[in-house]
Amino acid sequence: MLPPSKNVAHYGLAWLTLVLTTLAGATWWWNVGRPVTLPDAPSDRIACVSYAPFRKPGETPFNQHYIITPERIDEDLRTLSQRFDCVRTYSQSNGLNAVPAIAARYHMQVLMGIWLGSVEKLNEQDVAMGIATANANPKVIRGIVVGNEVLLRGDLSPKRLIQYIQTVRAATPASIPVTYADVWERWLKYPQMAKYVDFITIHILPYWEDKPVRAIDAVKHVEDVYTHMKQVFPDKPLMIGETGWPSAGRLRRSAEPSIVDEALYLREFLRYAATVNMPYNVIETFDQPWKRALEGTVGGYWGIFDSNAHPKFPMRGPVTEDPRWWLGWLAGALGAVVFTIVGSVGRKWRGVRGWLALLMAGFAAGTSAAWQIRQMTFACAAPWEWVLSSVCLFAALCVAAVLARRIAAHLADHHDHSEPASWWRFCSLFGLVLYDILMAFDGRYLDFPMGLFLLPCVAYGVFGLLTHERSMPSAEQRFMACVGPLLAIAPVVAEVGMNKVAWLWLGLNLAISLPVLVAWRWHTVRLQAQQA
Structure with missing residues (x-):
């Protein structure tokens, strides 16, 4: 009892x-631990991918004195050239101004970035280096991205950003188009920016949307946004400058970071991109440990490769989370x-x-x-x-x-x-x-x-x-x-x-x-x- x-x-x-x-x-x-069957990607090759080499402990772009050696960049691009036709960079500092010259060795193009922030002196340095790099490598550079999400962060006013864009355009070859990159909502908020760029670069990250979208519905969301943006800006070429999915981190509503969901999203996005002949860039090449300080755990796990440069999943066949x-x-x-x-x-x-x-x-x-x-x-x-x-x-x-x-x-x-x-x-x-x-x-x-x-x-x-x-x-x-x-x-x-x-x-x-x-x-x- x-x-x-x-x-x-x-x-x-x-x-x-x-x-x-x-x-x-x-x-x-x-x-x-169970293998999950997913649709295959149309190919192992990807048109363009964001390249930031800060993947090892202690490496961060916030350290202005840290330089990525040309040998390290050469090693990375030699490997990346087997799967990617183009890389996107975000700044000229930390030795990244060497990327275009090295990419030419492997017949790759570069969507070259010039970093703009709230410090005018640093902006002027990056702009000057970007102009010099573009003039030295005009055949390699697919486009120049003057500023990345500057308006989203509130670092510069639209007027000051336009001045930087005009400075770069005036000092670089006319054959190289100039653009600015930001989340798609910021382009809708500042549509006047379209007048000063040769093509519009939008970021569509379903996980980070104000209303996050789960991986299984994410490509449909990208399709809807891309179609809407083409209707809003019918006279300008449109490129998706960032899209991707994280493999680890915090669940946002029903959007879950995981290796399986990253593979699902990327495979389905590549299938969609192939049907519309759409210029795009995937974020990103390697996992970036330093981003965890900014965005929490999820910030460090957007890479197609892990921080040791190993692929996280295949582009065909089943995928296992762990x-x-x-x-x-x-x-x-x-x-x-x-x-x-x-x-x-x-x-x-x-x-x-x-x-x-x-x-x-x-x-x-x-x-x-x-x-x-x-x-x-x-x-x-x-x-x-x-x-x-x-x-x-x-x-x-x-x-x-x-x-x-x-x-x-x-x-x-x-x-x-x-x-x-x-x-x-x-x-x-x-x-x-x-x-x-x-x-x-x-x-x-x-x-x-x-x-x-x-x-x-x-x-x-x-x-x-x-x-x-x-x-x-x-x-x-x-x-x-x-x-x-x-x-x-x-x-x-x-x-x-x-x-x-x-x-x-x-x-x-x-x-x-x-x-x-x-x-x-x-x-x-x-x-x-x-x-x-």
Whole structure:
């Protein structure tokens, strides 16, 4: 028989939670390991691709003194020439003014960029270098892009931008067309810019749209935008200067960064581009680790090649998200063994139910920790990020393991009156609410660390189903239990309810907060009864 204080429904819900989290961990890892059949690209060759060689640790265009050597550029372009007919650059600094001369060796063209920002002195330097490079390599340069998303960033006024465009046009051969590149919405906002360019260069990035488009619908979105822009600017040639899909990072509504979705988008876009004979440029050649500082994890994973210059997916045949998916199951098995050992130390219960609870809790915790470690390989760049993430993950595993011991004892019908230290839950709540604040007020570029917070949140949620707290939760915990779920609603609203991860994040907040609120209510009612 169950002790009187135990609720049969709560016990059933606790078992259901353990089963579902175990199945979810196993299924997720199996799903990322299965080959996905996708439509083939018409060819391995791509017309043009953005080239930024800052793919190794510490390399960044923000360091004006860092120079990419001609030998490095030669190595890259020699490899790229096997698949690409053209590369697009974005600036003349950091040694990139050598790209056109080197590209000529491999019979490639260059859509040459001149970088413009808010610092006039640097702008003048890049313009002067761009003019000199164009005059020295007129047959190689397909076009000159004077400024990239300057109006989107608000670095220059349209009037000052036009002056730079006119300066470049007047000082370069008439055979080289001049353009400006920006997201398509900015061209609609500043249509007067079309008068000063030889062709219009628009960026269409379905993932970054104000209303993100999922990968399966993204090419249709590109087609609609391209058709609309041709109607708005019928007298100007139109080029898609940037389009692509990220392979890792934060879900935006239903737009999910993944290798499978990147392959799907690129293959379907190339099929579409071939049918309309459309000039285009794909972003980008290599993954750019430095972009994570600007755009979060997703910023570093737009490359067709990874940061080691290896192709991330083939252009034909099935695509697998993670060939090492079995490591997730291995982590789950290791977690089950560790939790079973931890749970067996000093145990006072008997029966298969306790062991089964430990095995399921351990497997679920192991697969969750493996997910978090996988996410850390994408998101962590600086050593301190690895240290902080690793310490937090270890602490979360310790909390989950200790709670799993008590959960197993209760499910084995042993009435364990012991409770975990209150400061463990305080720290878990504090970390969760702190991240809730960041997500609520500036969450555009932040990932959801589901694998990290799933461990304490679910563990405390299940533990709360099985026990009544003997003491009133502290005022700080009660406050955070109220505030956390309210803050977690913000990402759900911001993503108009379309982001499944935002809903799961709200669920984790509720899982750890509800036992606190229930205990608060129970002790309040009890105190009122005693006073009466």
